[in-house]
Amino acid sequence: MNVHTIQRPQATQPTGTPFFYCRNLDSYYGDSYIVQKVSFSLNKGEILALLGRNGAGKTSTLRSIARASTPELHGGEVVLDGVKLHGKPNYFAAQAGVQLVQEDRRIIPGMTVEQNLQLAIINGKKGWSFERIYELFPRLAERRKQEGVTMSGGEQQMLAIARALARDVKLLLLDEPYEGLAPVVRQDIAKALMEVRAAGITSIIVEQNALAALHLSDRAVILDTGEVVFDGTAQQVLEDEDLRHRYLAI
Numbered sequence: 001m002n003v004h005t006i007q008r009p010q011a012t013q014p015t016g017t018p019f020f021y022c023r024n025l026d027s028y029y030g031d032s033y034i035v036q037k038v039s040f041s042l043n044k045g046e047i048l049a050l051l052g053r054n055g056a057g058k059t060s061t062l063r064s065i066a067r068a069s070t071p072e073l074h075g076g077e078v079v080l081d082g083v084k085l086h087g088k089p090n091y092f093a094a095q096a097g098v099q100l101v102q103e104d105r106r107i108i109p110g111m112t113v114e115q116n117l118q119l120a121i122i123n124g125k126k127g128w129s130f131e132r133i134y135e136l137f138p139r140l141a142e143r144r145k146q147e148g149v150t151m152s153g154g155e156q157q158m159l160a161i162a163r164a165l166a167r168d169v170k171l172l173l174l175d176e177p178y179e180g181l182a183p184v185v186r187q188d189i190a191k192a193l194m195e196v197r198a199a200g201i202t203s204i205i206v207e208q209n210a211l212a213a214l215h216l217s218d219r220a221v222i223l224d225t226g227e228v229v230f231d232g233t234a235q236q237v238l239e240d241e242d243l244r245h246r247y248l249a250i
């Protein structure tokens with residue numbers, strides 16, 4: 001499948017109470033004010049590309065939404081499916097359905113693919129069955145008895161996404177899912193993410209390869225020095241050369 005030709009419904013700005021929103025997020029590393037009044041919202045089942053140059057604050061925003069321990073969220077609201085994630089202990093976000101797939105993939109050494117999946121569901125609500133996950137990623141099915149860290153980068157990325165799906169994920173946060181992957185493997189990941197989207201799961205993708213992310217996404221938010229400078233559809237960014245040049249250098 002060519003992701004460039006995927007037909008997507010027209011993305012719209014959420015009206016009423018959106019499925020997900022963050023409002024005026026303020027996050028700090030120590031005294032450094034990094035995420036500055038970031039706000040955006042998403043409809044259920046949409047993919048949002050969170051873009052910007054190096055150091056713009058993409059990963060920090062993603063981590064703030066996931067309520068990771070750093071950067072520290074000092075202010076703002078994060079609401080998913082009507083549930084407030086701000087003002088709660090950090091672990092609550094995962095319980096409420098936020099899953100962050102980090103750039104380094106975090107596959108547990110010494111464990112097989114299947115053991116990595118089993119470990120993911122030891123605590124908390126279960127999501128997709130292993131059968132359904134293996135249908136999405138046949139490569140993982142073939143390698144279920146193989147030690148996870150001995151697989152290729154693409155297969156490890158599949159396992160990292162699979163672990164999130166094994167949990168009851170409502171908002172999938174992907175930090176650089178294409179990092180270090182060959183184009184053909186990126187296509188496999190893109191195809192899987194479109195299937196995840198078709199299953200109604202909402203995703204936010206941070207990706208250096210902005211064009212690839214835009215072709216996959218409904219919506220786009222661009223950050224510059226920790227602030228939102230654009231919030232609209234992915235199509236708008238694809239069509240606006242000035243905008244792309246100014247903030248994404250593409």
Ligand SMILES: Nc1ncnc2c1ncn2[C@@H]1O[C@H](COP(=O)(O)OP(=O)(O)OP(=O)(O)O)[C@@H](O)[C@H]1O
Pocket residue numbers: 029032034052053054055056057058059060061070208
């Ligand atoms: N652990 C940290 N401690 C202090 N400052 C940090 C830390 N992590 C990131 N920063 C700073 O926060 C700012 C935003 O970084 P962030 O990683 O969120 O940007 P990014 O847009 O994801 O960049 P990249 O595309 O290069 O990964 C940068 O100035 C960075 O140096």
